[in-house]
Amino acid sequence: MKLTYAKTGLLLFLMVFSFLLMPIPSHAASDSSSYIVENLKAEDIPDDDGGGLVLSWKPLPKEKRIIEYRIYRGVNKDTLFYHGKVDVNVKTGVSGDVMYYYDSGYNNFVDLQSPRKLKKEQQQSEDSPLYGSYPRDLKVTGPQLANYQILGVIPEKDFLFKNTKIEVEEEDGSVVYAGLKLRHFSGLYKKLIPGKEYFYTVFAVTESRSYMPYAEPIIGVPIDNSPEKIQNLYSAYVEDQSIMKFEWVRSLFTSDQTNHSLYLLKKSDLTAFNNYIDEQKKAEIDPEFTTTLENPAQLIFQRYCGYPYTPNNTVEVEIVNGKIINDEKHINVEVGAIESYLAVFSLQDRAGYETFSEVSSFDICNSAILPDLSDVWNVADRLNDKGDYNVVQWGKPTVFLTNSTFLNEDKTRILVNYDVYKNTKYDKIKNIFFNVFDMAGNKISTINEFYQDSKLKVNLNEPSQSVKFEMRIVANGSTGEDQIFTQSLVFNDEIKSLQPGKLFLNGKEVNKYSYSVYKNNYSNEEWRLSKKALGSQREIFDNVTYRSYIYKGVSKFDAKKGLFLVSSSFSARLDDELKNPIMTDLYPQEVTKTLDQYKEELANLITMRDTTDSEAEIAGLNANIDAYQSQIDLNENNSILKKAAEFKNKRARIKFLEKVKTIASRSFKYKIVKSDGKAHFSSSDVYRTEKVKKLPFSKAARKSFTTLGIDHFYPMPNWFQADKFPALIATFIFGFMVFFMIKQAKKGKELYIRPIAGIDEIDNAIGRATEMGRPILFVPGLSGISDVATLAGLSILGRVAKKAAEYDTRILVPVRDYIVLPIAQEVVKEAHYEAGRPDSHDKNSVFFITTSQFAFVAGVNGVMIREKTATNFYMGMFWAEALIMTETGNTTGAIQISGTDAVTQIPFFITTCDYTLIGEELYAASAYLAREPLQLGTLKAVDYTKFLIISFVIIGTLLSTVHATFLINAFPEK
Amino acid sequence: MKRQIPLIIIMTLGFMFVAHSFIPHKISADFFDWFQDWVKAISPFAVSLGVISLFMVNGTKISRKVPNWQYSVITLAGLVFTALAGFIWGTQSGTPYMWLFENVQMPMSATMFALLAFYIASAAYKAFRARSAQATVLLLAAIIVMLGQVPLGAMISKWIPETSKWILNVPNLAAKRAIMIGVGLGMTATSLKILLGIERTYLGGGD
Amino acid sequence: MNKKTIKFFDKIQNIDRRYIYIVVALAIIFPLLIPFNSPTYVTKPTEDIYKKIDSFSGDKSKAVLLSFTHDASTMPELFPMEVSVLRHCFERDIKVFTICWIPxxxxxxxxxxxxxxxxxxxQSGIDYCNFGYKPYALRLPIMLGMGDDIAKAVETDSQGRKIENLEIMQDIKNYDDMNLVVDFAASGSAIQWITYARAKFGANIAAGVTAVMVADNYPYLQTGQLMGMFRGLKGAAEYEKLVDVFASYKSEDHPHGRPFSKEIIDQTRVAITGDAVPYKYKKARIGMNAQSVAHIMMIFFILIGNIGYFITRKKVGGKHV
Known part of the structure; x- marks a missing residue:
């Protein structure tokens, strides 16, 4: 189409006019009051830790075309900051009568993406109390620290090395803090403070993004409640071992827990116990209420809840001589006949509230029914990784059926899918033998799966309701003849096919029990769950991350220096009993200062004890004295702290402490629990090994970790990925071939290369364009520079551009990738210089169109039609758009030469282009055109390597046909 | 020197990345992460190169009043207008930018893609002629695969989709794998040539 | 054969391609305007994806990631796939994440x-979460990073929320939990997932591609590196039917849908005329009608072309043209 002024004007007018069709806001300003949300309420969330409120309001009808609701929060009515939003589907609106928004837990306070300055919210009047989110500006944000519980998550390295020492004058003297910039926090999170008043408002945003008036701010006060109740408690008593076993289902929200406790309750005390719970509940709701009842249940077990990790949910309590004794927790309970007892589990939170589970009676059983945990298991460092995984593996490989499909209408041929769980100890499965039996128990067939492709075809004699499979695995390592798996395919009427039933190993149901792997390091007192596995699974990979964070409360700031202040003390690890943290400080002077304070405090306590007479007071003071004394002892005698104190250089001291911290948090011991989920479980001992691996830590750092390598495992990074060995060998062979062939070529040996029509024609095609006086089009593919095809395309471009410059023919190069653009420009420019025609180089001949795939094609097609290009080259990577370009080129009557390694586009190129370089010919083109020994040698090397690969393919096929799978197995699987 | 420094950078980094693919160690992984950060930092600058090129090419056309220069006006107006719409009103749903996207960009792109159907039809019409024995095989295969793709095929005979599957899975894949092996080696060879400095055309100019 | 016929076929031989275009256009437009019922046969690659996703039903420790690497141009083919997969996940209470790599x-x-x-x-953040747009340059680091820790690799979702704080992230750490990645693209972008997410971390990868790109992905499907694939519009239509027949199936016995069965799917016909199925959930099947008619049209053209070829060749004395 030839454009005139009139047409252009019309087009531009249409563009602008089309904009007028945008949905015009359907409301008038006058009735905007009807857009204010109604029934806005802020209520406490039950069962939480006092950090949550739920907002609710009545959503506006869908006719109002609301796109989102925005929520604002503050501690007074006049300043409310943007807090969050709820998206709404404009077309459907909100289906219910009430909308909810939960403001609970820790959510983002400020981060690097926060605005720099505090801004009034858009579209608000002068006196509006609404502001944007908290800015990075500490003058505004700093004072807000007092209105929330703020948690700073700091990458360990940043905390240890990027801090600034800040002294703040406080009531009781100057206090030292570690100051950190916002960028040193991986996150700063805020949570509501229980009992504090917060103001909220909400407004609606319409489809055209008009902000509607906000609702009158309301007040919400979060309240600390007792924790959420656990769902189920199971208890069992193993008579012959006199052990009580407990297992429960964990509750979902764990942030409001401190302790897990177990109680024994006499059945006769049940009513009294219920009364006690009722009274506790009353006291929780009404703080004025005074409790009078005592808990009739007796504590038999208590521990820390393990937050933030998932704790073990199984507990064993031993009865020795009719008594449960635990001195540390002051437990001494006499137990009578177990039938007369009930068990109760409880969760306690920081505020002292306690939630009891439903009572559960004991299942009295014998140890013979407990799951068998005699499988050999071990823990090892996972190989071929960067050192962030340990492997826990047990037992011998399992095989099981997963599905089946009928292959014919008579339902006598079935395709059966199976799968295998293995572990690194038995990682190469040689054979799986399947014996198939019909309903009557007659053997139908025997199948030897020497190459496991997860499917079997079985011919039945007649349609059957049930087919039984006996399976046996032969792997590396001795898997034994005696591991026989049985599983049946049973016809399921509902889904009209044979479905796998339960899996049995030597007659025992495999998936009745599941494995839970627990781990514990030097810096946490409680065991935590690593992973849960099915009864048929044989290994888990435990992630031991390199990243470690320090969690600190943040309540102070230094606006002048732009720093958030956190306490400078930190724990290096727990002591050997995993009870007390070994605390130290970023600044050595502070360590001494703290120690002096302890000593002073101790002296005070001793004087107090010596002057008082009351026995109760003395006992209390003695406990305190002991605590201080043990802290002082720890500080003075602990090998880590002693060693740290020896360092003169501050950085060296911190480096040493960092190493200790890393070893402590990345070394884990493991144990396995095998359970049916209902308190019938067996628990293994901690895994220990005698083959202690040498770990590359300095003696000083290792000194306090006596069990490291024996039961604590530290995963090490590997220097070579062993499963890439075949690739490495292949690389060397190929490299050698290249050098060898280049040498041959340099010696002057004639290397034959078969003629490639498409390349031979390049000169003619350029000549044609010259004769016709029309330009050449060259598209160097659509992908980026990292694609080798693009590089090959650019090499050809260089040669084509040089020829074109020699003939003085214009070349047009449209480009889709920004980074390819300057390179292509350089290539064309250099080509013109080399051809001695710098004058004919037009810097706009290489140009960018767009990154959008199909818009680019539209652009290229436009160039073809308007410029009437005589010759089109397409060299590089192409996708679905290829045909649209070449077909247009075909209609314009241009000679077209294409080359691509995109296999699916080759057919399109062949039908629409005059010459096509297929696959590797694209890569060979450069060498073919250059005809120099270096290039030709490489090309020849490719040929010989290809021959080698083909030989491998053929040999591999032949070998595996005769059941020799070693060659296939030599190559990595994935 | 102008040539040598880039070549040295290419060779060093190239071999480091080859080593990286065999070394899972943390040091190697960290180096890779560090490098990725640089890629992230550099790539936005390239966008400006594209935009500048677009302005230069179209600006020249407009100032020289070359034939059809009016298209360039529309191109530049579209670019500026869309960018401004995004900067001023943002890109959330309900904004002019999104409106442009949904009502201009989406239908236009879809139209270009839809052209494929027509072009494939005409290409197929031209290509599938029983000119020779091989061409006849190609023709038959095409008809079976096309029928296999639509319900009609299965309605005629259940063997049509089966055969279609076989054609795609066996002869088609065999040929494709052969080409892919060649391509893979070609890529490796080209990469090696670049690493060793044998192939330098992409640096601008010939050898 | 009379002269007229020969002349006709002669003409047909050199027909202006624009006539073909118009016939194709009509063959596509009419079935789209007037939907009719035609059977949809479900093939294995689609079925495999369905079964994999279905196996996550109600499991809070499993999730699906949908990766979008295409723009609006290929929407007609890919969009119905995306909607059906999302519908399946919502229907079966499966956690689903989405991420996209181009603006x-x-x-x-x-x-x-x-x-x-x-x-x-x-609800966003509880049942599903949109990670939003992540620049293509970050694709590799994110892809690899998710193998260790999704929350760290992705950091924020499309609403700018920190991922690690979202309820949906409970029990979802890396590819062990987010075990299936479905990549929707008009290019070979699934291959990257195979090389990085699958090879390094063992994630299951499935692809949803336009019909033009199907052949590109076949080798990976055959080796099992792709656990399943939506093959263009046909794949989308198949999935729509699967969701209709199983996940969305409601009856007294099965208030929450029913489990997959090869036998049932083969026997069931779902009517797409009428209002039983909302239009948005049968788009692909209506589109397949158009595709069927167009294919038949094409076959017809090819046959006519060949008949013409033989007739004209006879005329010129058996010489190859």
Missing amino acids: AAAPLVDYAINTAKEDFDV
Whole structure:
């Protein structure tokens, strides 16, 4: 189409006019009051830790075309900051009568993406109390620290090395803090403070993004409640071992827990116990209420809840001589006949509230029914990784059926899918033998799966309701003849096919029990769950991350220096009993200062004890004295702290402490629990090994970790990925071939290369364009520079551009990738210089169109039609758009030469282009055109390597046909 | 020197990345992460190169009043207008930018893609002629695969989709794998040539 | 053979391609305007994806990631796939994440989620989460990073929330949990997932591609590196039917849908005329009608072309033209 002024004007007018069709806001300003949300309420969330409120309001009808609701929060009515939003589907609106928004837990306070300055919210009047989110500006944000519980998550390295020492004058003297910039926090999170008043408002945003008036701010006060109740408690008593076993289902929200406790309750005390719970509940709701009842249940077990990790949910309590004794927790309970007892589990939170589970009676059983945990298991460092995984593996490989499909209408041929769980100890499965039996128990067939492709075809004699499979695995390592798996395919009427039933190993149901792997390091007192596995699974990979964070409360700031202040003390690890943290400080002077304070405090306590007479007071003071004394002892005698104190250089001291911290948090011991989920479980001992691996830590750092390598495992990074060995060998062979062939070529040996029509024609095609006086089009593919095809395309471009410059023919190069653009420009420019025609180089001949795939094609097609290009080259990577370009080129009557390694586009190129370089010919083109020994040698090397690969393919096929799978197995699987 | 420094950078980094693919160690992984950060930092600058090129090419056309220069006006107006719409009103749903996207960009792109159907039809019409024995095989295969793709095929005979599957899975894949092996080696060879400095055309100019 | 016929075929031989275009256009437009019932046969690659996703039903420790690497141009083929997968996940209470790598895909993700979620009571951050647009340059680091820790690799979702704080992230750490990645693209982008997410971390990868790109992905499907594949519009139509027949199936015995069965799917016909199935959930099947007619049209053209070829060749004395 030839454009005139009139047409252009019309087009531009249409563009602008089309904009007028945008949905015009359907409301008038006058009735905007009807857009204010109604029934806005802020209520406490039950069962939480006092950090949550739920907002609710009545959503506006869908006719109002609301796109989102925005929520604002503050501690007074006049300043409310943007807090969050709820998206709404404009077309459907909100289906219910009430909308909810939960403001609970820790959510983002400020981060690097926060605005720099505090801004009034858009579209608000002068006196509006609404502001944007908290800015990075500490003058505004700093004072807000007092209105929330703020948690700073700091990458360990940043905390240890990027801090600034800040002294703040406080009531009781100057206090030292570690100051950190916002960028040193991986996150700063805020949570509501229980009992504090917060103001909220909400407004609606319409489809055209008009902000509607906000609702009158309301007040919400979060309240600390007792924790959420656990769902189920199971208890069992193993008579012959006199052990009580407990297992429960964990509750979902764990942030409001401190302790897990177990109680024994006499059945006769049940009513009294219920009364006690009722009274506790009353006291929780009404703080004025005074409790009078005592808990009739007796504590038999208590521990820390393990937050933030998932704790073990199984507990064993031993009865020795009719008594449960635990001195540390002051437990001494006499137990009578177990039938007369009930068990109760409880969760306690920081505020002292306690939630009891439903009572559960004991299942009295014998140890013979407990799951068998005699499988050999071990823990090892996972190989071929960067050192962030340990492997826990047990037992011998399992095989099981997963599905089946009928292959014919008579339902006598079935395709059966199976799968295998293995572990690194038995990682190469040689054979799986399947014996198939019909309903009557007659053997139908025997199948030897020497190459496991997860499917079997079985011919039945007649349609059957049930087919039984006996399976046996032969792997590396001795898997034994005696591991026989049985599983049946049973016809399921509902889904009209044979479905796998339960899996049995030597007659025992495999998936009745599941494995839970627990781990514990030097810096946490409680065991935590690593992973849960099915009864048929044989290994888990435990992630031991390199990243470690320090969690600190943040309540102070230094606006002048732009720093958030956190306490400078930190724990290096727990002591050997995993009870007390070994605390130290970023600044050595502070360590001494703290120690002096302890000593002073101790002296005070001793004087107090010596002057008082009351026995109760003395006992209390003695406990305190002991605590201080043990802290002082720890500080003075602990090998880590002693060693740290020896360092003169501050950085060296911190480096040493960092190493200790890393070893402590990345070394884990493991144990396995095998359970049916209902308190019938067996628990293994901690895994220990005698083959202690040498770990590359300095003696000083290792000194306090006596069990490291024996039961604590530290995963090490590997220097070579062993499963890439075949690739490495292949690389060397190929490299050698290249050098060898280049040498041959340099010696002057004639290397034959078969003629490639498409390349031979390049000169003619350029000549044609010259004769016709029309330009050449060259598209160097659509992908980026990292694609080798693009590089090959650019090499050809260089040669084509040089020829074109020699003939003085214009070349047009449209480009889709920004980074390819300057390179292509350089290539064309250099080509013109080399051809001695710098004058004919037009810097706009290489140009960018767009990154959008199909818009680019539209652009290229436009160039073809308007410029009437005589010759089109397409060299590089192409996708679905290829045909649209070449077909247009075909209609314009241009000679077209294409080359691509995109296999699916080759057919399109062949039908629409005059010459096509297929696959590797694209890569060979450069060498073919250059005809120099270096290039030709490489090309020849490719040929010989290809021959080698083909030989491998053929040999591999032949070998595996005769059941020799070693060659296939030599190559990595994935 | 102008040539040598880039070549040295290419060779060093190239071999480091080859080593990286065999070394899972943390040091190697960290180096890779560090490098990725640089890629992230550099790539936005390239966008400006594209935009500048677009302005230069179209600006020249407009100032020289070359034939059809009016298209360039529309191109530049579209670019500026869309960018401004995004900067001023943002890109959330309900904004002019999104409106442009949904009502201009989406239908236009879809139209270009839809052209494929027509072009494939005409290409197929031209290509599938029983000119020779091989061409006849190609023709038959095409008809079976096309029928296999639509319900009609299965309605005629259940063997049509089966055969279609076989054609795609066996002869088609065999040929494709052969080409892919060649391509893979070609890529490796080209990469090696670049690493060793044998192939330098992409640096601008010939050898 | 009379002269007229020969002349006709002669003409047909050199027909202006624009005539072909118009016939194709009509063959496509009419079936789209007037939907009719035609059977949809479900093939294995689609079925495998369905079964894999279905196996996550109600499991809070499993999730699916949908990766969008295409723009609006290929929407007609890919969009119905995305909507059906989302619908399946919402129907079966499966956690689903979405991510996109080109700016033009970001609105498509929202559009797909909004289309599917209309009929379900699902919430962002709890039942699904849109990671939003991440620049293509970050694709590799994110892809690899998710193998260790999704929350760290992705950091924020499309609403700028920190991922690690979201309820949906409970029990979801890396590819062990987010065990299936479905990549929707008009290019070979699934291959990257195979090389990095699958080879390094053992994630299951499935692809949803336009029909033109199907052949590119076949080798990976055959080796099992792709656990399943949506093959263009046909794949989308198959999935729509699967969701209709199983996940969305409601009866007294099965208030929450029923389990997959090869036998049932083969025997069931789902009517797409009428209002039983909302239009948005049968788009691909209506589109397949158009595709069927167009294919038949094409075959017809090819046959006519060949008949003409033989007739004219006879005329010129058996010489190859």
